[in-house]
Amino acid sequence: MDPGLTPQALETLARTTGETLARRGATLATAESCTGGWVAQCLTAVVGASAWFERGFVTYSNAAKVELLDVDPGLLREQGAVSEATAGAMATGALANSRADWALAITGIAGPGGGSPQRPVGTVCFAWARRQMAGTAALARVRTRHFDGDREAIRRQSVAFALRELLALVREETETA
Numbered sequence: 426m427d428p429g430l431t432p433q434a435l436e437t438l439a440r441t442t443g444e445t446l447a448r449r450g451a452t453l454a455t456a457e458s459c460t461g462g463w464v465a466q467c468l469t470a471v472v473g474a475s476a477w478f479e480r481g482f483v484t485y486s487n488a489a490k491v492e493l494l495d496v497d498p499g500l501l502r503e504q505g506a507v508s509e510a511t512a513g514a515m516a517t518g519a520l521a522n523s524r525a526d527w528a529l530a531i532t533g534i535a536g537p538g539g540g541s542p543q544r545p546v547g548t549v550c551f552a553w554a555r556r557q558m559a560g561t562a563a564l565a566r567v568r569t570r571h572f573d574g575d576r577e578a579i580r581r582q583s584v585a586f587a588l589r590e591l592l593a594l595v596r597e598e599t600e601t602a
Contacts, residue, residue, distance in 0.1 A: 430581050438585060439467040442592045446477040446527070449595060454525035455481040456494055456515040458506065458532040459549060463584045479525040484515065494518030507532055507544050509567040512552035517562040520554050527595065528554045528562070529587050535579045547572045549583045553594055565594050 446453055455464050465481030468474055482493050487506055490496040496514040504510040515530035533549030540546035552567045568590065572582040 427582075430578075430585055435467050435581075435585060435588075436470065438588045438592070440471045442588050442595075443468060443471045443474055443477050445592060445595050447473075449598070451526040451595065452477050452479040452524065453591070454479045454519040454523040454528045456519040456528060456530040457481065457483050458485055458490070458515070459535045460531050460580050460583050460587075461485065463580055464529065464531065464587055467584060467588070480523050482515075482519055482522070490515060490518075493522065495521060505544070507534055507548055507550055509550050509552065509569055512550040513554070513564050513567050516552035516554035516564065520556050520562040526556050527591065529591050530554075531583055531587055533579070533583060535576045535583075537576060545571070547574070547579050549579065549586075551583075551587055551590065553591055555594075555598070566590065 457464055462481060462483040468478045484490045484493050487501050491498050494515050495518045496511060500510055500514055512530045512532050515532060516528045519528035530552045534540050534544060534546050536546035548571055550569045553565045554562045555565050557563050570586060572579045
């Protein structure tokens, strides 16, 4: 296993992310599909997480994405659940349905089945959004990655990638503020 993906490495990454959010006075909401709440679990394992972790949404089904995150059903029909557009809608929906300053979203195909030639197993789409001064959400970044391995490996890599990118975004904002 990649040393950056061990339980200890994920714990350190979660702690560092939380400390960085706390120093900024910022809070986070998560919207997870294929990771099933794994990001939220890593974050809430950190002592004191309630100071910076606002809430998590596990929206595994399309119906949950619509009901809890206000994802447009037409978007899901046209783009599919595993798309950057859907990840972006999940992230902005998490902000709209929380009091958080930041949101991250993950949607993908962890396998072993469910893939297609267009979206093979291991395809994972991510989005990170930031609440703006007027209270509206702005997408900070969207990305698609293709991870190798079994279901657990794909999910573990997704959690690590989501947290690393969030940490980079929060640090960038802090440096430019």
